[in-house]
Amino acid sequence: MTKVLVATEKPFAKVAVEGIRKIVEDAGFELVLLEKYTDPNDLVKAVADVDALIVRSDKVTKEVVDAGKNLKIVVRAGAGYDNLDLAACTAKGVVAMNTPGQNSNAVAELAIGMMIYMARNLFQPGTGSEIAGKKLGIHAYGNVGKLVAKYGKGFGMEVYAFDPFVDKAVMEKDGIKVVDSIEMLYSSCDYVSLHIPANDKTKKSIGYDLLSKMPKGATLVNTARKEVIDEEGLKKVLAERTDLKYATDIMADCHAELVEKFPGRVFATPKKMGAETAEANINAGLAAARQIVAFIKNGDKNFQVNK
Template identity: 70%
Template sequence: MTKVLIATDKPFAPAAVDSIRTVVEGAGYELVLLESYTDKADLLAAVADVDGMIIRSDKATREVIEAAKNLKVIVRAGAGYDNIDLEACTENGVVAMNTPGQNSNAVAELVFGMMVFLARNGFNGTSGFELRGKKIGIHAYGNVGRYVGGIAKGFGMEVYAFDPFVAKETIEADGVKVVDSVEELYSTCNYVSLHIPANDKTKKSINFDLLNRMPKGGVLVNTARKEVIDEEGLIKLMAARKDFAYISDIAPDCKDEIAAKFEGRFFFTPKKMGAQTAEANINAGIAGANQIVNCIEKGDETYRVNK
């Protein structure tokens, strides 16, 4: 019998697991669960005889992929997939997929939750400021970026975007102003919401020179990946500019230094929280299950991310 493994050190909500089970068992497959595991050996044992696999932030390393001798398809329930060794998947004939768009609204809402929290000084009773009338720049106008733009307009913000991979007409059709360069985006906007992937071109690309272009009172909002931030440059900027703040749903490696030096100018969630809603859990889980079934049964590789 075809086996599908859910391997999640941060488990799906029970309702999501139930929904995944309905899809998987409805296809005549067996569903196997590995939840809240702490030992990599448990993961290596669990993948030994499975045909499909759904993960969240779990690391699908080369060792994991090569231990999964029957694996045909692995799906990252979420947009980012830098936790999958794509080269190892390709070499071993494994289709790697993500589930784009399923977590987008959850991430976008978190962007504004953190922005309001910072703007109101952590709700400590002191006077803060409003988002209305401020300029927000969306760095990468994908699924999450579009949701951020829509919510920002509801707040009465001026919305700008930079994404060389999305047609200008597509962005403008959403009522968003397009800028010609990443430098122009940061120079223009009070807030920048970051949605770029972590790859060889983007890692440490958000650096001192770029952030220093932001107007007085600039705030960087990162719900992407911590690796895209040049942390040495970030520390340098926060030391040089007492008006600058950084908020993120994934704490940087230098979080202790930021906490010690820049009180009131940062906020980090205790773990990556963008997709942590019941709705996103269910949506991404169901999408992953359907993609596995369709890939195995029909050869559908619509959301394949490896070559």
């Protein structure tokens, strides 16, 4: 019998687990749970005899992949998949997938919430500002970026976007003003919402040169990955530009230093919370289960990320 392991250091909601179980067992498969584990070796042991694996932010390392003698597919319940060792999966013939779009609304709402939080001086006494009428820049117009743009427009913001991988006509059809360069996006917008993935080209790509171009009083909101930020450049520009602000869902390595040096201008959630809604939790888990069933039964490789 096909065995599916759900390995989650931070478990899915109970209703999500029940939904995953129904999908898996209705397909004639067996479901195995590994929840709240603290030792990575527990995952290595648990994956030994399973055919499929569902994780959240859990690390699927080469050791995990190699330990899965029968492993055919691993699905990261969420959009980002840098916690999966894709090279190891490919070498072992394991299909790796994510579940794009399932967490998008949760992340987009958080991004807008952060903008309001920063505009209102972290909800501390004093005169804040409104986001209505401000220019919002979307850096990467994917599932999340598109929703942030939509919600920004709903708040009366003027929305710009830069994404060389999305047809300009698609963005213009959504009522977005498309800019031709990253530099133009950052120099034009009061708020920039960052949604790029972390890869060899993007890591540390957002630093002093770009941030120093931002208008007076501007705010960068990062709900993507901390690795895309050049932290030394960020510290330098915040020191030089006392009007700039930074809000992130992924705490910087130098977060304590940032808060100490730039009080009231830097905010980070204590732990990545973009997908931490009941709805996103359920949606991503169910999508992962459905994708596994479709792959095992029909060879469906939609959403494969290690092609």
